[in-house]
Amino acid sequence: MTATLNPWYFVTLPIMDYEKVKDLQNQVVSGKVAGTLGAEVVIWVEHHPVITIGHHGGKENLMVSEDYLQEQKIPVIAAERGGNITYHGPGQLIAYPVVNLQRQGLSVTEYVRLLEQVMIMTCHEFSVQASRNPVNPGIFIGNRKLGSVGIAIRHGVSFHGFALNIDIALEPFQWIHPCGLRDIKITSLQKETSSPLNLKMIQRSAQQHFCALFGIEPVQVELSELEKML
């Protein structure tokens, strides 16, 4: 992969609402498009429980009423990423790389495959053999989905990213047809291994694999530092 002269900033956020991180990503995209922020930025985060619906789908994949979700305090939000419906919650490791694909010399398909590869290699490190599915993007163990990819592209800058289930509660996935898929079950890394897992440890591993696959050196920054650059 191409190494660039621009730094790659990695920011770890505390658990945060989906909309707040969406706004942050939009600000980073705007800075990159305007040329005021040269760095690529990778945001690590977990979300409070939320159901998000992708660009063209689909409340038809919601299996319970929105009233019921309201009782469970789970908002349903439209997302600008590709893909269909999904659930995010604590115990799911999310990476939102805001990356200029053109500058990195990556096509969209190559980039999606790299994000999948980061998840596959991270799972392998914890002795879970996940792989791609020939038909559906994301990573799987048989027909059990472990990680998802969904991105959006504005002026050549990709945002949104991937979500890897670590020890997330799986019940809310039963309230939707995740990603619009009806014959797929959702699993988590914890469900697939008997070793105790810790999300921060897995994040460190994922970041190492990310950096190796993209051929980059990470620069850790705090949210407050990033905000000053925007």
Place this chain on the structure above:
Amino acid sequence: MKEILELNLPQNVLYTKDHEWMDTTGNTMRIGINDYAQDQLGEIVYVELPQIGACLNKGDVFGTVESVKAVSEVFMPVSGEVIQVNTDLENAPELVSSSPYEKGWMIEIKASNPDEVKTMMDREAYLKFLEGIK
């Protein structure tokens, strides 16, 4: 991914930095995404287009193209009113990949400020621009 020399970039249209093309030879201007853009995106599964009658400014998002798990925004090369959209793309979004300049065109507009066309690139200028970003 195609090499620059393999790209199909017709002489008779103009290009933007966001890889849209526009045909300015008729009374109305036809717009789509070019061969470079479709090649970058991979298999296109959904195309979202504006309402006929929408008046948009140069640089506004007029639609989106969704490939597998990726949504890309498409921008107005110049300001104008949308007078036609390619409804064939509703059921056959793959036309954007297989025939980007013909069957895969996206919208037709009536430009409100024809001078803005001067900001677009001809094939040679666009090729130079591509070499700069590759």
